[in-house]
Amino acid sequence: MAVIAVWLCDRDGSMFEDKKVAEEHDKYLELAANITQLIEENIPGIDEKYSEAIGILLAQRRELLAKACKGKPDELLQPFTYEKPVTLNSKTATATDKDD
Template sequence: MAVEVVYRSSRDLEHLFMDKAEADRHDKMLELAELLAEVLQKSVPSLSEQQAEEAGFYMAKNRDVFAKAFKSQPDALSELLNSVDE
């Protein structure tokens, strides 16, 4: 019988990871998504809680693209636009 080590994110108990670093990255992404949702909901009161959560998750999941866009490379967002069109 083999023993297999798996890791679980503390914020998402349903997903299992074979690598601790991957579980940590997922946990940090979810933490960022939660904070982004909170900021969006306070900044745009007309957003529902669900809309803010979805937007926060999307932004956190694509943080590298948004980081490029915020660092004077707004064309980086076209990568996301192209993936939505497909």
């Protein structure tokens, strides 16, 4: 039996075979959580599901958002497809699909 090293992301339980990908995924989730917290602290009465959706959206598009802040606002309007990093499904140990 082969032993495979995996990295577990404690934020969402995702498992990764590549440490660099695992760390990038963790940074993405941390950014989304911090954006969500920022929104909730500064917009009284916002529904938690909406603030979380906005946090995730902005974290997914962080690179486009950075370009927009540097003088290219049209970058945010470009078509965008977020692809989840490849993770191991804990039940089947196969890669997961793209995010919806």
